[in-house]
Amino acid sequence: MDAVYQALVVTVAAFVAISFPCLLLAFLCRHRNNRLLEPDHRCASSSPLPISAPAGTSSELSSSWSLYGSAVDSSLKKLSLDDLARATGEFSPDNIIGDGSFGFVYRAVLPDGGPAVAVKRLSADHAAGAGNREFRAELEVLGSLSHRNLARLLGYCAAGRDRLLVYELLERGSLDAWLHGDAASLPLPWPARLRVTRGAAAALAFLHHDRHPPVLHRDVKSSNVLLDEGFEAKLADFGHARVVTGGPAASHLSTQAAGTAGYMAPEIREGVGASVKADVYSFGVLMMETVTGRRPSWPMKNIIGKEVELLRWAREKVEAGISSEIADHRMGLEGETETKEVKDFLDIAQSCTEESPKYRPTMREVVERLNRL
Template sequence: MEGPVFALIAVAGASIAVAVPCLLVAFFCRQSRRNLKPYCRRRGCSSPSGPALPVSAPDSSSWSFYGSAADACLEKLSLSDLAAATGGFSPDNIIGDGSFGFVYRAVLPSGTAVAVKRLSGDGAAGAGNREFLAELEVLGSLSHPNLARLLGYCAAGRDRILVYELLERGSLDAWLHGGDAEEGGGGEALPWPARLRVARGAAAALAFLHHGRRPPVLHRDVKSSNVLLGEGFEAKLADFGLARIVRGSPAKSHVSTQAAGTAGYVAPEIWLGVGATAKADVYSFGVVIIEMVTGQRPSWPVKAKIGEEEVDMVDWAREKIGAGQASEILDPRMGIGAQAKEMDEVKALLEIAWQCTDSAHKNRPTMEEVVTMLNKI
């Protein structure tokens, strides 16, 4: 009899040893789920104030969940919802593109329009997924009037999709150089007051990223196509796929020695392998200002006079500004006369751009200083 009794005791003990840890794990998981929303509120997250997005019950095989509190603050959308809203991701609905995928205009069942970015379908291992995670990490917990609002996301199979508020006036690039401007802007030239307003809005966004939050954020891809325009030409900075959150002072923190950005906008120290700092964003902002005032593309060389050698746009503009010849490089579509009040404003803005594009990053102003200078124009 002793043998069977000892056997029963051993089995019972083993069962208890397995059951207790399982019960503890289940308890803590349940508590974590209960505490997720309160933790999200402590982090400053809130439900998007934009349109309500359709939510479908996800099945376990088509959804990926990332364990950050920011994710819990975003709506979770099914791939079928977004496919229907974009007409099956029709090329006719493409309103923008980038190195990682296309942006589509989507219409929700409610009739509300949003922008849907479908990243390259390389799944969890590729660059598209890295951009997806970067945007969730940065925009999922940020709110500022001059940042494009992220409304929701979907990670289904190999698809990585982000949903943003739709800014019907399109990008600054389109208004300056054509493309979407012919549709959203009726082919009109962007007037000078609107350009100055855009400069102030973009500067406010970068100042917030660099100085208005802790830890600070480096955008690392500031350019005219990433500046979107609202109805009143308020600027909203978008596309945070290359952004990085840094620790310590943004002016001194180097997040990567790998070159990132777009040709024509990248600070010279990046090509030398120094690493990205907030001053690299400042340089890119200065390039955007020169682009707005001159109407020239930063990636295209400029020929100052017929027969002269082509030169880099920034070098060309800096030489003219330094020689007091700023009036010679203005976009004629702005219609600014030589003696007009607007000419003084343009020259003041170009002086800021001149400081921002100094080849020595230590000589560039901070974005807080840039905002102060812009407010004096």
């Protein structure tokens, strides 16, 4: 019996001797991996944010759906949360210059003493889900592109659950504010509206035709068209942007709905899928909004007195040859030349908002037609 007992003791001791080192090694490896996956709360400027990690690496901000497979532009500043907090007065409500479902935009002055900038801070809940994808999309698009009509991204920060983007500050705000908001008390004349529209069109044409592979914006609207001091348009907010892997003629990129009610193309609303022609449609709605001074979501009474959405109301007027009736009187049209420009402008908008994508022009064609006005 003693021999059996001794054998049992030896067996247990051997099992413990072998198992303990294995369990300890497994614990240390797991702890090390967790440390590697922890977000950097300091946002130190010495290391770039791994938006598109090399094969075989793991990162909180990397995944198999990386948009372009390119890292963030090294010229972008990686800023600390502390610096951005100080620059915005601890994210003071007094410094808020914009807001939305994503969070808030603050006016800020960075420690380097340069010109004021705009800091977009995603709300913690938003940043944890879709906001994190939008954060990466903004970095990968604006961090790798440069065009006079694209808003310029200057830097970023990812600290814990905080996601922040730093842009050039465009003092004149958005086209939306000039058409419908506080700035609407100052009439935006027709030449300025035409200039803004040409700039926004040039930005989309660049994304669709001069960027390889092409990029879909997927949320073209007046609040995403920002204005500099000279009323030069800057297309902003690339959180929904996606690449078109099949080139400009590719039919459908994704069936996932993206965009804003009133601007979305019929095929997006029906779940068919997005293409560059969906951006063209949204741009056509933007054109109608710009010339009428009315929001796309506003109900309007058509020719027979029925309430319809802005686009249908405007298209019926254009088709009936009475487009002059829908022009915003605040534009102060001067003479036959400007009146004809508005008519031709609405004809372009009409073609952009055709129900079928195949009948809509490309953005390159839209730019050419606008430049002939």
